[in-house]
Amino acid sequence: MQGKLVLGNWKMNGRLAANLALLQAMLADADINRAGVGIAAPYPYLAQLGAAFAGSQLAVAAQDVSRYAADGAFTGEVSADMLADMGCRYVLIGHSERRQYFAEDDACLRQKLQAAVTAGLVPVYCVGETLQERESGRFAEVVGEQLQALDAISGKEYVVAYEPVWAIGTGRVASIEQIDEAHRLILERVLQCHGASASIRVLYGGSVKADNADAILSLASVGGALVGGASLEVKGFGKICQSAKKTL
Numbered sequence: 001m002q003g004k005l006v007l008g009n010w011k012m013n014g015r016l017a018a019n020l021a022l023l024q025a026m027l028a029d030a031d032i033n034r035a036g037v038g039i040a041a042p043y044p045y046l047a048q049l050g051a052a053f054a055g056s057q058l059a060v061a062a063q064d065v066s067r068y069a070a071d072g073a074f075t076g077e078v079s080a081d082m083l084a085d086m087g088c089r090y091v092l093i094g095h096s097e098r099r100q101y102f103a104e105d106d107a108c109l110r111q112k113l114q115a116a117v118t119a120g121l122v123p124v125y126c127v128g129e130t131l132q133e134r135e136s137g138r139f140a141e142v143v144g145e146q147l148q149a150l151d152a153i154s155g156k157e158y159v160v161a162y163e164p165v166w167a168i169g170t171g172r173v174a175s176i177e178q179i180d181e182a183h184r185l186i187l188e189r190v191l192q193c194h195g196a197s198a199s200i201r202v203l204y205g206g207s208v209k210a211d212n213a214d215a216i217l218s219l220a221s222v223g224g225a226l227v228g229g230a231s232l233e234v235k236g237f238g239k240i241c242q243s244a245k246k247t248l
């Protein structure tokens with residue numbers, strides 16, 4: 001069985017000097033500095049991560065990718081080929097902040113998934129319902145609809161991140177039962193779509209911290225964690241990575 005994957009998502013945070021200190025501390029931490037851990041940094045810092053992680057097994061990830069695959073007149077865009085060229089292994093696609101603030105819709109996300117896979121990147125496709133959708137009993141319907149974009153890729157290796165929007169950056173974590181239910185549903189849908197031969201993990205994201213990581217990561221349906229705020233400091237992130245390592 002493949003180990004659990006922990007990806008830190010720095011979101012729009014970081015500066016060269018502060019990153020360097022954080023990356024050095026991560027490299028010095030044996031729970032973090034190993035295969036199955038990665039950081040998704042803003043575009044300008046991907047080269048810094050690549051240099052810092054050279055010779056280690058830590059993975060570099062991007063937080064987004066252009067829907068346009070071919071080079072050309074797309075000012076401001078960064079293609080999947082460019083990310084691969086920078087040494088990225090993973091790319092987040094469809095994070096709820098992208099869906100909410102940048103109006104990324106199903107058609108756009110399908111193109112991004114295709115572009116990522118074609119360039120040899122492993123997409124981390126994010127899904128999750130809003131509080132209103134959960135409270136109105138539409139969670140399974142909403143997540144099911146979001147998962148349909150995965151039809152755009154012939155699945156060999158990809159990651160799905162279940163992130164209930166109401167748990168992101170709020171300190172409010174989904175219950176263990178809610179997480180398990182959602183992950184089982186996603187695994188079932190993904191299996192229907194791409195079959196058992198595909199190598200797929202489902203990560204949980206949304207206020208994962210040192211003190212809840214053990215309970216979340218010990219669930220068999222949880223293939224790892226997508227960690228936002230707690231990936232900006234080494235102590236808490238190290239503890240989360242330690243929780244993931246225990247399940248190996």
Ligand SMILES: O=C[C@H](O)COP(=O)(O)O
Nearest residue numbers: 009168169206207228229
């Ligand atoms: O990508 C990460 C998620 O949005 C979770 O963020 P958070 O851990 O700060 O709640």
